[in-house]
Amino acid sequence: MNTPNIIAVAALSILATVGAHAQGFEPVQPLKIGGGRVQLAAEGAAAARGGNVYGDVVASPLTTRPSQLDRASVHAEAVAAAHAPNQNLDRRAFANSEVPPQFQGARTGR
Numbered sequence: 485m486n487t488p489n490i491i492a493v494a495a496l497s498i499l500a501t502v503g504a505h506a507q508g509f510e511p512v513q514p515l516k517i518g519g520g521r522v523q524l525a526a527e528g529a530a531a532a533r534g535g536n537v538y539g540d541v542v543a544s545p546l547t548t549r550p551s552q553l554d555r556a557s558v559h560a561e562a563v564a565a566a567h568a569p570n571q572n573l574d575r576r577a578f579a580n581s582e583v584p585p586q587f588q589g590a591r592t593g594r
Contacts, residue, residue, distance in 0.1 A: 570587055573587055
């Protein structure tokens with residue numbers, strides 16, 4: 485096939501696709517409000533109390549587990565991590581994603 489035939493076939497297939505989609509199109513339907521203001525307010529309040537039904541997380545209470553460390557040791561670890569000169573080290577920041585030898589003992593997360 486030469487180029488004009490290929491272009492013609494592509495154009496016809498696009499027109500056929502558009503025509504197939506146009507047959508299934510339904511225009512926007514007018515808004516139909518059923519019920520009075522009081523009924524709608526009650527339905528809205530009930531929906532708000534129902535929570536997010538479209539959420540991707542199951543509604544469950546938060547649970548915590550006790551830490552095995554005491555408060556002072558957690559504080560000491562946090563202070564040490566905050567004062568580390570290479571706390572934000574990311575291996576993607578280096579050439580070929582390889583950490584230089586001077587940073588080998590540091591965190592290489594993310």
